[in-house]
Amino acid sequence: MTTQNLEPVFDKIDKSKENLIRLCQELIRFETVNPPGRDYQPCVEYIGNRLKNSGFSVEYIRARGTPGDCADFPRYNVVARFDSGRKGPCVHFNSHIDVVETGDGWTKDPFAAELEGGKIYGRGACDMKGGLAASIIAVEALIASGIELKGAIEISGTADEESGGLGGVAYLAEQGYFSKDRVDHVIIPEPLNVDRVCLGHRGVWWAEIETHGRIAHGSMPFLGDCAVRHMGAVVASFEDKLYPAMAARFTKMPVVPEGAKQSTLNINSIHGGQNEGNEGLPAPCVPDSCRMIIDRRFLVEEDLGNVKSEIYDILHELETSREGFRYEIRDMLEVIPSMTDKDAPVVKATAAAIEEVLGKEPDFICSPGTYDQKHIDRIGKLKDCIAYGPGILELAHQPDEYVAVEDMMNSAKVMATAAYNLLMGNVE
Numbered sequence: 001m002t003t004q005n006l007e008p009v010f011d012k013i014d015k016s017k018e019n020l021i022r023l024c025q026e027l028i029r030f031e032t033v034n035p036p037g038r039d040y041q042p043c044v045e046y047i048g049n050r051l052k053n054s055g056f057s058v059e060y061i062r063a064r065g066t067p068g069d070c071a072d073f074p075r076y077n078v079v080a081r082f083d084s085g086r087k088g089p090c091v092h093f094n095s096h097i098d099v100v101e102t103g104d105g106w107t108k109d110p111f112a113a114e115l116e117g118g119k120i121y122g123r124g125a126c127d128m129k130g131g132l133a134a135s136i137i138a139v140e141a142l143i144a145s146g147i148e149l150k151g152a153i154e155i156s157g158t159a160d161e162e163s164g165g166l167g168g169v170a171y172l173a174e175q176g177y178f179s180k181d182r183v184d185h186v187i188i189p190e191p192l193n194v195d196r197v198c199l200g201h202r203g204v205w206w207a208e209i210e211t212h213g214r215i216a217h218g219s220m221p222f223l224g225d226c227a228v229r230h231m232g233a234v235v236a237s238f239e240d241k242l243y244p245a246m247a248a249r250f251t252k253m254p255v256v257p258e259g260a261k262q263s264t265l266n267i268n269s270i271h272g273g274q275n276e277g278n279e280g281l282p283a284p285c286v287p288d289s290c291r292m293i294i295d296r297r298f299l300v301e302e303d304l305g306n307v308k309s310e311i312y313d314i315l316h317e318l319e320t321s322r323e324g325f326r327y328e329i330r331d332m333l334e335v336i337p338s339m340t341d342k343d344a345p346v347v348k349a350t351a352a353a354i355e356e357v358l359g360k361e362p363d364f365i366c367s368p369g370t371y372d373q374k375h376i377d378r379i380g381k382l383k384d385c386i387a388y389g390p391g392i393l394e395l396a397h398q399p400d401e402y403v404a405v406e407d408m409m410n411s412a413k414v415m416a417t418a419a420y421n422l423l424m425g426n427v428e
């Protein structure tokens with residue numbers, strides 16, 4: 001693959017530094033905290049107005065009826081498209097506009113977007129308004145450089161990624177915005193570090209297990225049946241059977257950090273028996289119910305059906321071996337793992353662009369948690385999708401979150417180079 005002379009594009013990006021800083025700051029100043037999903041409409045209109053001035057046609061799409069959508073907190077998304085007028089593929093950059101709550105521990109104002117020492121601080125700076133700003137500067141430079149382009153470029157700003165993406169990418173995918181007749185290659189500028197290509201993510205299954213017992217006086221527990229002891233047997237079985245079985249499984253997915261290369265199970269919570277309440281008085285009864293929430297993360301090599309039956313089998317075995325054991329299990333959330341092939345065009349184009357711009361070989365990784373790629377893959381059926389963007393993964397959702405201006409500048413050049421080569425058919 002050879003990149004033609006992109007000097008005019010790089011030159012434009014270099015001259016856009018102040019513009020990039022201002023854009024990133026202005027995006028951070030929209031307090032798009034989710035939940036509840038604040039200020040989506042002014043934020044998408046700001047993005048839309050800017051891209052309209054850069055030659056894009058702009059659509060605003062409200063995800064009516066999705067979780068959380070209401071008059072106070074409408075789920076607004078923006079999709080902007082630039083058509084070169086020449087036949088060719090479409091490269092789409094997708095960023096979520098929502099941010100998580102600020103939490104404690106900040107030494108900066110989380111929505112002032114202060115620039116200090118080459119870093120912009122604020123909630124969402126890293127995850128992922130810095131990436132959104134860099135992708136906008138990248139495509140604006142590409143278009144304004146006067147270099148002949150083919151095909152189309154799209155930019156979307158979407159809602160609700162932090163709460164599962166139902167009012168954002170999932171909704172747009174259902175409406176056909178992420179489908180083969182419209183989009184060919186997708187880059188999601190999540191904060192995965194400026195020199196890494198993220199191919200996908202592990203799967204998720206959340207479930208609630210409840211064991212049942214019978215209430216009785218605490219002095220005569222033999223007259224009742226303790227639901228907490230039944231749950232203890234479930235945990236013991238997990239320790240004996242499930243954890244060793246999971247520890248023996250490794251994935252070929254390049255998940256970071258290292259510990260996430262295995263299947264994992266977190267016991268998020270266990271609640272059993274009567275609540276002590278504010279007075280702290282001890283509950284005098286045998287518990288008749290105990291609930292546990294589990295968070296099972298699984299690998300691309302594992303099948304969700306098998307992941308579930310491994311736990312169903314443990315519960316079923318206890319039902320036959322343990323006197324009085326009664327239980328229920330309820331699904332709460334399912335996400336299938338997604339991993340784009342290392343030879344896919346968007347992966348090759350971005351990897352080559354990292355080498356050109358940064359002069360180093362990229363790392364290929366997968367994310368331990370999920371992001372909107374799942375909807376693009378499952379609903380949109382688009383397999384040529386990665387996450388690539390500035391910002392340090394570990395800073396996401398932390399106090400004093402920041403993005404480095406230099407990383408945004410470099411990633412803008414990488415994104416422009418990758419997009420150019422994809423549009424011109426220089427990859428494969």
Ligand SMILES: [Zn+2]
Nearest residue numbers: 127128161190
């Ligand atoms: Zn994110």
